[in-house]
Amino acid sequence: MTQTKPSYKKCRFGECALSLGFLDREKLDYVASRQKISKQRIGHICVEEQLLDSEQVARVIAMQYDYPYIQLEAPDDPELFTLIPVGLMKKYHFIPWRREDDRLVIAMSRPRNLIRVVDELEMMLDSEIGVVIASEERIHALTDKIGKSVSALDSLSDDIRLPVIREAADSGDILSLENVASEESLTVKLVNSVILDAINKGASDIHIEASDAGVIIRYRIDGMLYQATDPLDSHHQSAIISRIKVMSELDISEKRVPQDGRFKINVSGRFIDFRISVLPTIFGEDAVIRILDRESLKTGADGFRLEGMGLPEAELRRMRRMIRAPYGMFLMTGPTGSGKTTTLYRALSEVNRKDVKIITIEDPVEYRLKGIVQIQVNEKKGLTFARGLRSVLRHDPDKILVGEIRDAETAQIAIQSALTGHLVFTTVHANRSFEVINRFAHMGIDIYDLVSALNCVVAQRLIRTLCSCRQPTEIPDEELTESGLVRQRDQVFYRAVGCEQCNGTGFRGRKAVLEMVALDDDMRALMVQRAPASALKKQAGASGTVFLRQAALAEVVSGVTTLDEANRITFAEAVA
Structure with missing residues (x-):
C-alpha cells in the first residue's frame, strides 16, 4: 500500500x-x-x-x-x-x-x-x-527521457483544436463533430500537433514508426522523408497508435494484422481527408497517414489549369491535342505519388464544358471538381472500379475518369468504353511508358484491342524545384558526361543550400516532368508485333516524344533543379 x-x-x-x-x-x-x-x-x-x-x-x-x-x-x-x-x-x-x-x-x-x-x-x-x-538513477533516466518527449511536443504547434468529422458508413453525410483537443491529454495534443505541423509544412504523408530508439515521426515533403523531431519515448507508441485508430474508427484491440481507415478534419474552415495504414512490426505498430488536401490546388494561383504544370509550350500543345480527342484512352503511368491523379484533374478541367457529361470513379476522390459527377469506390460495400464503371456507362457519359486500372475486368471495360465512343482517362502502375503493354498483357488483355483504344501513354515523375537560396556550383566534366549532358559555354548549374523558407532542405515544391508517347499507325503496328522497347523508343523519338530523362535534364540546364535530383528520378544515360 x-x-x-x-x-x-x-x-x-x-x-x-x-x-x-x-x-x-x-x-x-x-x-x-x-x-x-x-x-x-x-x-x-x-x-x-x-x-x-x-x-x-x-x-x-x-x-x-x-x-x-x-x-x-x-x-x-x-x-x-x-x-x-x-x-x-x-x-x-x-x-x-x-x-x-x-x-x-x-x-x-x-x-x-x-x-x-x-x-x-x-x-x-x-x-x-x-x-x-x-x-x-531510474527516476533521473525517466525524467530526462520523458522530458525530451515533452520538449519535442512543445517544438510542434501548441493549443490545436482539430474537429474530427465522422461520416456515415453508407453515405458521405456528416453525423457529428468531436473536439479532440478538449481533453488535456498528451496523446491527443501530440497527434493533433503532428497533423497540423505536417499540413503547415506541406507534407503529403506522416510516418509514425516504432523502433528501438523510440517513436520516430517523419514527414514526406516533396517526395522525400524528413524526421520531424527527436524520437519520442517508446511508452507513447501504443497510445499514439490507439488515438489514430480511434480517429479512423479502427479496432484498437487488434494489433496483429494490418488495418486501413480514414478520417476527416476541419482546419481553419478547410476540410482535409486522411487515409490511414497501420502495420504491425517487431517493435510495435507503425502508422502512415496520407494527407489528402482537396482544396490546396483549388486555392492555389494556378488552380487546375494545364498552364500551372510549367510545361514547355510545345509539350503543352501536344497534351491539349491528346486530351481533346473525341474518344479513345488517355493513359497515365508512373509510381505511387508521382502526381498522375492531379494531372488527370487538370486534363478534366480543360475539357469540362456545360455540354459535356463527365463522370469519375476514384479511390479516393482526392479533389472535388464542379460540374463533374464523382464516385467514391467502396469495396466493403461491393462498389469496385469494375462494378462502378459498368454503372457509369449506363449514365450516358461523354468522358470518364477511372482512377486506376487494377484488374483485368476493369481494364476490359475501360478499353471497350474507349472503343465505343467515350474518352477515357485512367492510370496504371508501370515505371516506363512502354511497360504498360506488358502490364496489360499480364492481366490477360488482348493487345490489339488495347492499342486500338490507346490515344497516348504519358509517363510522369515529380522533380523537386530549388528554393531561391540556391547557389551556383561546379560539376566535373566526367559527371556531366555520365549524366548525358554536354557542357555549354557560360552554363551555370546550381546546388541546394537550405534556408528558413524551405525548412533547410534547399527545395520548395515540385513540378511534373512528362514523357508523352502519341500512338500513330506505325507505333500501333510495332506494339501489336510486341517489338522490343528499343524499337518503340526509336519510333517515339522520331514522332517528337521528349523522354523523361530529356525533360528532367532540361530542368537542370534551366536552373530549376539539380543534377542530383534529375539522377534521382530518372536513369542516367551517358553521352556517346
Missing part, C-alpha cells in the same frame, strides 16, 4: 543498511568518516565507492522513511507527465508513477522534502498524493 501522508525518519541510513545486511560495521564507519569530510549524502558515497548500487540505496531509504519500495520500470500512463512541470520533478527528484483510485502516486528518491512536495502537488492537482520510493 502506498502512503498518503509524509512520515519522518524511522532510523538513520546506516542503521537501516546494517539491518538489511547491505553494509557491515567496518564499511559503515568508513562511509561515515567520508561523509564528515565531503558533506555528501551517505547514499551517494555508497554508490560512488561501489559499496551499494542505486536500487539498494532506494531500499534503504524506503525502510528509513517507512515507505514502499518499487523497482521502477516506467510509469503506467506516460500522460501523467503532462500534469506536472518537468522542472519540478527534476528539482525534487520524483516522477508521477500511477493513479490509484482518486490518488496520484509519485515515485521519489529523496524524501527529505516530502512534506513540501506533497503539499505543492495536492494544491496544484487537487488530488491526494501517495508515495513510493525508487532509485534515483
Whole structure:
C-alpha cells in the first residue's frame, strides 16, 4: 500500500543498511568518516565507492522513511507527465508513477522534502498524493527521457483544436463533430500537433514508426522523408497508435494484422481527408497517414489549369491535342505519388464544358471538381472500379475518369468504353511508358484491342524545384558526361543550400516532368508485333516524344533543379 501522508525518519541510513545486511560495521564507519569530510549524502558515497548500487540505496531509504519500495520500470500512463512541470520533478527528484483510485502516486528518491512536495502537488492537482520510493538513477533516466518527449511536443504547434468529422458508413453525410483537443491529454495534443505541423509544412504523408530508439515521426515533403523531431519515448507508441485508430474508427484491440481507415478534419474552415495504414512490426505498430488536401490546388494561383504544370509550350500543345480527342484512352503511368491523379484533374478541367457529361470513379476522390459527377469506390460495400464503371456507362457519359486500372475486368471495360465512343482517362502502375503493354498483357488483355483504344501513354515523375537560396556550383566534366549532358559555354548549374523558407532542405515544391508517347499507325503496328522497347523508343523519338530523362535534364540546364535530383528520378544515360 502506498502512503498518503509524509512520515519522518524511522532510523538513520546506516542503521537501516546494517539491518538489511547491505553494509557491515567496518564499511559503515568508513562511509561515515567520508561523509564528515565531503558533506555528501551517505547514499551517494555508497554508490560512488561501489559499496551499494542505486536500487539498494532506494531500499534503504524506503525502510528509513517507512515507505514502499518499487523497482521502477516506467510509469503506467506516460500522460501523467503532462500534469506536472518537468522542472519540478527534476528539482525534487520524483516522477508521477500511477493513479490509484482518486490518488496520484509519485515515485521519489529523496524524501527529505516530502512534506513540501506533497503539499505543492495536492494544491496544484487537487488530488491526494501517495508515495513510493525508487532509485534515483531510474527516476533521473525517466525524467530526462520523458522530458525530451515533452520538449519535442512543445517544438510542434501548441493549443490545436482539430474537429474530427465522422461520416456515415453508407453515405458521405456528416453525423457529428468531436473536439479532440478538449481533453488535456498528451496523446491527443501530440497527434493533433503532428497533423497540423505536417499540413503547415506541406507534407503529403506522416510516418509514425516504432523502433528501438523510440517513436520516430517523419514527414514526406516533396517526395522525400524528413524526421520531424527527436524520437519520442517508446511508452507513447501504443497510445499514439490507439488515438489514430480511434480517429479512423479502427479496432484498437487488434494489433496483429494490418488495418486501413480514414478520417476527416476541419482546419481553419478547410476540410482535409486522411487515409490511414497501420502495420504491425517487431517493435510495435507503425502508422502512415496520407494527407489528402482537396482544396490546396483549388486555392492555389494556378488552380487546375494545364498552364500551372510549367510545361514547355510545345509539350503543352501536344497534351491539349491528346486530351481533346473525341474518344479513345488517355493513359497515365508512373509510381505511387508521382502526381498522375492531379494531372488527370487538370486534363478534366480543360475539357469540362456545360455540354459535356463527365463522370469519375476514384479511390479516393482526392479533389472535388464542379460540374463533374464523382464516385467514391467502396469495396466493403461491393462498389469496385469494375462494378462502378459498368454503372457509369449506363449514365450516358461523354468522358470518364477511372482512377486506376487494377484488374483485368476493369481494364476490359475501360478499353471497350474507349472503343465505343467515350474518352477515357485512367492510370496504371508501370515505371516506363512502354511497360504498360506488358502490364496489360499480364492481366490477360488482348493487345490489339488495347492499342486500338490507346490515344497516348504519358509517363510522369515529380522533380523537386530549388528554393531561391540556391547557389551556383561546379560539376566535373566526367559527371556531366555520365549524366548525358554536354557542357555549354557560360552554363551555370546550381546546388541546394537550405534556408528558413524551405525548412533547410534547399527545395520548395515540385513540378511534373512528362514523357508523352502519341500512338500513330506505325507505333500501333510495332506494339501489336510486341517489338522490343528499343524499337518503340526509336519510333517515339522520331514522332517528337521528349523522354523523361530529356525533360528532367532540361530542368537542370534551366536552373530549376539539380543534377542530383534529375539522377534521382530518372536513369542516367551517358553521352556517346
